[in-house]
Amino acid sequence: MSIDFKIIDQSIAHITINRPERLNSLDVQHDRSLANVWKRFNENPDLKVAILTGAGGRAFCTGADILDYIPHRRRMAEHQSGNAAVSFGGLTADNDVTKPTIAAIDGFCVAGGLELALACDIRIATHSARFALPEVKWGILPGGGGTQRLGKIVGLGVAMRMILTGDEISAEVALNNGLVTDVVDRHELHDVALDIARRIVSNGPLAVAAARQAVLASFEVPLFHGLAQEAELQRHLLLTDDAREGVAAFSERRKPRYIGR
Structure with a gap:
């Protein structure tokens, strides 16, 4: 599976969605694989912080692989109760991950990809990062926590505009509205994320x-x-x-x- 997992300094999990040919979107198989990686992170007491990123430079994650994942979700919807939450990538449901997480974002961070980032505690991005929740354009809504988390982070007005129009925003706009805490050059992204992770690990x-x-x-x-x-x-x-x-x-x-x- 193209979900890479490595351990840095014996305490930091570095998780990479490595599917650049599909802009790091998740089909059903990769959705389950990412969920298993988060479970591995949760269950290892030596791991204190996780960094989530995407491979290839074009995208952090573009969400669900539409032709594979959405039919799967439609089949699930036929049999679920009305209030059953579904976790995207094992990260977006309530309390999926119980330790600090950092999203290191380069390129497109849209749809379920943005919802993965919203579920992380800290988000940093490159200047080329782009953010959107375009689900209404496809006749659905952001179903991985986007409607619940975005407004709490950027405020009601910005969240409403992004969600109801599906429009994309730049890294600079994201920074100005608190969606990300840092905007850095691409070559700095890994080092900045790792520095933040190490500073967290150094604390009690x-x-x-x-x-x-x-x-x-x-x-x-x-x-x-x-x-x-x-x-x-x-x-x-x-x-x-x-x-x-x-x-x-x-x-x-x-x-x-x-x-x-």
């Missing part, structure tokens, strides 16, 4: 997991409940060995040695 793993959980929860619950959850997570962290080590390392001006407990 329990703290990273709790902070990620608290931030994601802030989009789902009222402020009062979010603050209560944040306080409970902080209380738990303060009682860990990692928190004691973090304070000791700061006091002693050395690099902390976290053990994840």
Whole structure:
């Protein structure tokens, strides 16, 4: 299968959709293969962060391979209940992946490809990246979380325009609206993504997991409940060995040695 998986620094998963001849679109087989890779990442306790990217330079991912995947989804729709969520590539359903993820985007990032990127925690892009959710042009809607995540990231107005028109936006527009955090030259993309990943790995793993959980929860619950959850997570962290080590390392001006407990 053309989903490449390698491990960097024993702690970072580098996942590449390697189907450039199809603009890194996912047919049913590759959809399942990518889902299996995310499961492998989730289940390996040594892996702390994942970087997702696409091969070939023309596309990050252009979503579903229409002629193969959409008929498959249509068959599924005939037998599903009305509220059954479907995870695209094993990443877009609720809590598919429980550790930090970075999308390193070059070229077209459209349809389900953008939904994969939206499901990642951090998105960086090259100047040639292009973003769109064109599903309404095909008589469907963004069904991999696009209608739910895009507005929370870029705001209601921008999301409505992108989703209802299907229009494409540039990397610069994406940056200005918070869809990506960095726009870099193509030759810098891998190094910038890896630098971010290494900086995450260097932090306390329990703290990273709790902070990620608290931030994601802030989009789902009222402020009062979010603050209560944040306080409970902080209380738990303060009682860990990692928190004691973090304070000791700061006091002693050395690099902390976290053990994840």
